[in-house]
Amino acid sequence: METIDQSTETPYQRIGGDAAIRRLVDRFYQLMDELPEAYTARKIHPQDLTESGNKFVDFLSGWLGGPQRYVEKYGPPMLRRRHMPYAIGPEERDQWLMCMKLALEESVADEPLRTALYEQFVRIGEFMRNQGENVASCGCGH
Known part of the structure; x- marks a missing residue:
């Protein structure tokens, strides 16, 4: 059986496609719901996380x-602009990252991919x- 050169695979393929991404996102939001230390980040999200999870x-x-x-479905992500109505400070950022790091550790077996993804999530x-x-400054007057 021929092996696929990992350098030609997209991160989407390496992570395992839609099913793996759904597991990651579901675990991420589950952690945000369960961990008291994620309270500040969780409260800026809607009570029902279904739509947020689907968009993510x-x-x-x-x-x-x-x-x-x-x-x-929605056009260009424009992440910063879409999140501008919510107060996101260091505490919210760190809580979001804590949940993402734990979800990545539990959901992504490919260690180099997991590390690279977390580094990108830190930047985001x-x-x-x-x-x-x-x-x-985002250049948008905020």
Whole structure:
């Protein structure tokens, strides 16, 4: 049987496609619900996380090199702009990242991929931050 060169696989393929992304997102939100230390991050999300989870799965699919469902349904992600109505400071960022790190550890067996993804989530988490010192300007007047 021929093996696939990992360097030619997209992160979407390496993680295991839609089913694996759904498991990651479901575990992420489950941790956010369960962990008291994630309370501040959790309270900026809607009570029912169904739509948020579906959007996150769609976003991650395209972001990882799979089907671009998020863009097809909602247009360009514009993550910072879409999150601007919510106060996201260092505490919310760190709680979000804690849940993501735990979900990645439990859901992604490919260690180099898991590490690379977490590094990107750290960058995204900081980019989303709109409260606290040294907040980078998005150029949108906020």
